[in-house]
Amino acid sequence: MSSPTPTPSPTPGSGSGDTPRSPAASRAARPSGSSAPSHFTDASAPPRPSGSPVPSADANPAPPPGPEPAPYSETPVSQPTPGAPPPDPVTTAAVQTALGTENAAVWCYSLIEAFLPEILDRRARQDLAAHRARRDLTVRVLTDYGVRPVPAEPAYRIPVPVTDQTSAMRLVVAAESDAAAAWRSVLERCDDPGLRRMSLDGLTDAAVRGARWSEQLGAKPVVPPFPGRD
Amino acid sequence: MVSPECARPASNRVIRRISRRPVLLGLTAIAVAVPAGGVLAGCGRGEPDPLEAVAARARSDAALIESILAQPTLGAALSGRLGPVADARRQHAVALGVELGETSPAPAPPPPDPPPNQSTQPSSGPGSSGVSSRPSPDDVLPRVRTALDNSVHQAGRLVLTLPRQRAALVASMAACCAAYRAVLE
Numbered sequence: 370m371s372s373p374t375p376t377p378s379p380t381p382g383s384g385s386g387d388t389p390r391s392p393a394a395s396r397a398a399r400p401s402g403s404s405a406p407s408h409f410t411d412a413s414a415p416p417r418p419s420g421s422p423v424p425s426a427d428a429n430p431a432p433p434p435g436p437e438p439a440p441y442s443e444t445p446v447s448q449p450t451p452g453a454p455p456p457d458p459v460t461t462a463a464v465q466t467a468l469g470t471e472n473a474a475v476w477c478y479s480l481i482e483a484f485l486p487e488i489l490d491r492r493a494r495q496d497l498a499a500h501r502a503r504r505d506l507t508v509r510v511l512t513d514y515g516v517r518p519v520p521a522e523p524a525y526r527i528p529v530p531v532t533d534q535t536s537a538m539r540l541v542v543a544a545e546s547d548a549a550a551a552w553r554s555v556l557e558r559c560d561d562p563g564l565r566r567m568s569l570d571g572l573t574d575a576a577v578r579g580a581r582w583s584e585q586l587g588a589k590p591v592v593p594p595f596p597g598r599d
Numbered sequence: 600m601v602s603p604e605c606a607r608p609a610s611n612r613v614i615r616r617i618s619r620r621p622v623l624l625g626l627t628a629i630a631v632a633v634p635a636g637g638v639l640a641g642c643g644r645g646e647p648d649p650l651e652a653v654a655a656r657a658r659s660d661a662a663l664i665e666s667i668l669a670q671p672t673l674g675a676a677l678s679g680r681l682g683p684v685a686d687a688r689r690q691h692a693v694a695l696g697v698e699l700g701e702t703s704p705a706p707a708p709p710p711p712d713p714p715p716n717q718s719t720q721p722s723s724g725p726g727s728s729g730v731s732s733r734p735s736p737d738d739v740l741p742r743v744r745t746a747l748d749n750s751v752h753q754a755g756r757l758v759l760t761l762p763r764q765r766a767a768l769v770a771s772m773a774a775c776c777a778a779y780r781a782v783l784e
Contacts, residue, residue, distance in 0.1 A: 554767075594775055595771040598771050
């Protein structure tokens with residue numbers, strides 16, 4: 370409906386902005402300034418002031434029900450230990466970076482819907498919902514820390530344009546890889562067991578989703594030996 | 600991929616001239632002490648390093664899968680699915696060995712776990728007349744999944760308490776095991 374259309378960096382003649390047509394982007398620093406790797410960077414523009422800036426998944430009509438892919442049981446929600454001392458700025462920056470990758474993943478999954486057949490689209494919507502949940506949790510955690518969460522960007526520059534099913538799946542594999550790296554980076558920068566559990570969940574869930582999409586792509590190996598590191 | 604690194608302490612930028620003898624003696628002491636005593640603190644005297652159990656699990660997982668892969672009747676499809684898991688677990692064991700300061704990069708794996716509840720002799724399957732039966736995914740995958748589940752749980756507990764770098768390393772391994780567990784459904 371009124372959801373913002375992802376408009377990666379402008380390309381002459383790219384009519385409606387629904388398909389990403391941005392040129393391959395060089396890796397750039399994350400907006401939050403931490404050092405997690407990324408396949409994406411915000412395409413432009415000052416960040417939106419508030420609210421959920423990602424394209425709505427409901428913009429497309431809901432597909433009819435089909436065979437359910439084996440659902441991966443997302444790890445139960447875990448949060449930082451209540452009453453734990455507020456983390457230092459290094460930890461906070463890492464969490465902000467993780468939030469940035471979750472925002473980017475939400476955007477990517479919203480983007481690829483049009484390119485997937487029904488059964489894969491159902492999986493993509495499940496994964497989108499999981500990223501939204503983790504994004505919201507991360508926003509709450511940062512707010513509880515007294516830190517203003519980084520807002521989502523209106524659009525992200527992506528490594529390769531999405532033009533078909535294969536490039537769509539490659540995009541979300543890259544998004545999951547970025548999320549895994551960001552959550553691993555939080556683990557390298559925090560001590561609170563609750564935040565560690567949350568980060569482990571974020572890393573694990575990203576690795577699992579990435580493995581399923583990699584398997585669909587026929588990539589080998591479907592799982593890197595050290596998700597988030599390589 | 601860029602691996603985020605923990606902030607390293609800033610090097611001392613004040614350059615001073617130091618006589619060579621204390622430096623050489625110090626380096627020698629470190630070279631002797633590090634392999635002997637473990638790389639990191641946190642390994643109390645007499646207490647096993649918690650990573651040793653993680654490394655043992657990685658080796659036993661690899662050995663289990665290798666024993667399955669060694670079955671001549673295993674189909675190519677199953678081999679293709681399980682081979683990368685064994686590779687990953689071997690890499691985990693090596694990385695943990697480095698962390699533990701082991702001098703041997705690839706310690707000898709323990710004998711493979713006997714299959715807990717599966718018939719052990721594929722060539723003596725019921726009703727087979729000298730033709731060995733091909734293990735089906737239903738025969739072997741549950742064993743691998745169970746092993747990976749146990750590794751995920753073991754690693755997940757340790758991640759909460761290990762030093763930061765080690766926690767991240769073990770978390771990556773747990774995530775790898777969980778991901779393989781998921782795609783081996």
